[in-house]
Amino acid sequence: MDYIPAKTIVTRTRNDSWFGTDYNMNIYKGCCHGCIYCDSRSECYHVEDFDTVRAKANALDIIRRDLVSKTRKGVVGTGAMSDPYNPYEQELGLTRGALGLLDIYGFGVVLSTKSDLVVRDANLLQKIKSHSPVLCNLTITAADDALCRIIEPYAPPSSKRFAAIAELSKRGITCGVLLMPILPLVTDSAENILAVVRLAREAGAAHIYPWFGVTLRANQRDYYFARLDEAFPGLKSRYGKFYDGAYTCQSPAARELRALFTAECQRLGIRYHMNDIVSGFKSGHRREQLSLL
Numbered sequence: 001m002d003y004i005p006a007k008t009i010v011t012r013t014r015n016d017s018w019f020g021t022d023y024n025m026n027i028y029k030g031c032c033h034g035c036i037y038c039d040s041r042s043e044c045y046h047v048e049d050f051d052t053v054r055a056k057a058n059a060l061d062i063i064r065r066d067l068v069s070k071t072r073k074g075v076v077g078t079g080a081m082s083d084p085y086n087p088y089e090q091e092l093g094l095t096r097g098a099l100g101l102l103d104i105y106g107f108g109v110v111l112s113t114k115s116d117l118v119v120r121d122a123n124l125l126q127k128i129k130s131h132s133p134v135l136c137n138l139t140i141t142a143a144d145d146a147l148c149r150i151i152e153p154y155a156p157p158s159s160k161r162f163a164a165i166a167e168l169s170k171r172g173i174t175c176g177v178l179l180m181p182i183l184p185l186v187t188d189s190a191e192n193i194l195a196v197v198r199l200a201r202e203a204g205a206a207h208i209y210p211w212f213g214v215t216l217r218a219n220q221r222d223y224y225f226a227r228l229d230e231a232f233p234g235l236k237s238r239y240g241k242f243y244d245g246a247y248t249c250q251s252p253a254a255r256e257l258r259a260l261f262t263a264e265c266q267r268l269g270i271r272y273h274m275n276d277i278v279s280g281f282k283s284g285h286r287r288e289q290l291s292l293l
Contacts, residue, residue, distance in 0.1 A: 001088055003057040004029060010066035010076060019110045019135060020278035022074025025063065027094045028082045029054045033114055033155040036227035037181050040081050043218040053086050060097045067105040075133055075282075076102055079112030083155075090117060099124040108132030108285070112178060114139045114155040116164035122171045129173065133282045137209075138165055139178040142187050143195035150231050151186065162203045169204030174281040176200075176207035176271075179261075181214035184242070185235055186228075188212065188251035190260055197264045206280060207271035212257050213250035216243070 010025045030053045031040065041050050056062070078084045084095040099121055102109050109128055111118060118136060128134050138161040142148040145157040165175045177200045182188050193210075200208055216224060225236050242252045251257060265272045271280055 001092065002052070002054045004054045006056040006059070006062055008066055009056060009059060009062045010070070013077065017274060018080075019077060019137070019274070020075055020133070020282060021077035021110050022072075023070070023076040023107075024080060025076050025078040025098065026081045027056055027059045027063075027078070027084060027098060028086055028088075029056070031082050032086060033083060034153045035114075035155065036151050036153075036231070037183060037214050037220075037224050039181075039215045039217075039220060041220040041223055042215070043220075045081065047081075053082070053088055055088070055092060055094060059094050060101065063098050063101050064105075067101060067107060070107075073106050073108075073132070075108035075110055077110040077112070079137070083113050083115060084111065085113045085115035085117040089115075090120075096121050096124065099128065102132075103127045106131055108134060110135045110137070112137040112139065114152065114161065116156050116160040119164050119167050122168055122173065125168070125173050126171060131285075133285050134173060135277075135281045136165075136168055136173055136175045137178045138162075138175065139180070140196055140200070141179065141181065141183070143192055143199055147187065147192075151183065162199050165200065165203040165205050169206075174206050175203075176205050176209065176277065179208050180211035182210065182212045182251055182257070183214055184249060184251045185238060186232065188253055188257060190257065193257055193261050194264055197261065197268065197270065201268045201270055205270065207277040208261075208265060209272065209274065209277060210258075210261055212254035213248055215247060216249045217247050 010023050013021050013024045030050050032053050089095050125134050140158050140161050142158055145159050148158045168175050179196055228236050243249045271277050
């Protein structure tokens with residue numbers, strides 16, 4: 001493991017509408033899941049050697065200092081740029097250490113990951129939930145493990161992620177699915193969308209947040225199309241019928257899939273609007289704060 005210097009790790013978010021987070025925290029840089037579509041490969045993030053995971057030196061000391069310096073408590077999001085539960089976390093325990101600090105200093109957390117390793121830290125998430133909001137999002141783009149292994153080759157298969165949701169939900173942790181990105185001509189079938197929704201419901205997911213497309217910018221686009229050609233020969237050429245080189249590429253079936261997704265979520269009682277998701281996992285703590293006032 002290589003370590004890189006950092007002056008600060010817990011920073012103020014620019015967009016608190018993303019699952020109601022107040023702060024952002026990235027302990028690792030880079031990712032080894034090998035997902036063919038990853039937006040974090042984009043030039044604008046300036047992450048060299050993206051497939052090599054590096055940890056931030058003295059991360060826990062820096063996080064402790066950052067938390068102590070905050071003038072108000074809040075919810076810390078992690079997993080936006082790099083997965084907090086990459087395979088090295090099993091040995092290093094930096095994410096676990098950070099969760100311990102969030103508990104000590106009274107902060108909540110929103111975790112986003114593709115790894116079932118998050119179940120290891122269920123006890124800490126329960127402790128944090130006793131005083132602050134906790135939410136765990138598992139990214140699941142393909143219901144079928146075989147397809148998952150093609151587009152997310154080194155991440156735990158979808159079945160393990162559904163199992164993680166089931167275990168965490170059983171322990172009282174609010175969990176949901178990030179159904180994003182949805183890859184045009186790859187995962188944008190009605191069968192896949194409905195299967196993800198139904199498996200999420202069976203696992204106890206409280207919400208599913210979708211996006212019916214994929215970002216394709218600069219070097220991320222080149223990487224995606226190269227991998228797409230390897231996995232699905234000839235598929236790239238079909239993108240020319242609906243993709244014009246813009247930053248985002250929506251599924252040509254986006255409207256129909258959204259309607260199908262919405263109807264199924266409503267039928268099964270699953271939240272899918274951001275405001276409903278945020279109010280759902282924060283509601284109990286808001287009531288407690290109001291009673292104290």
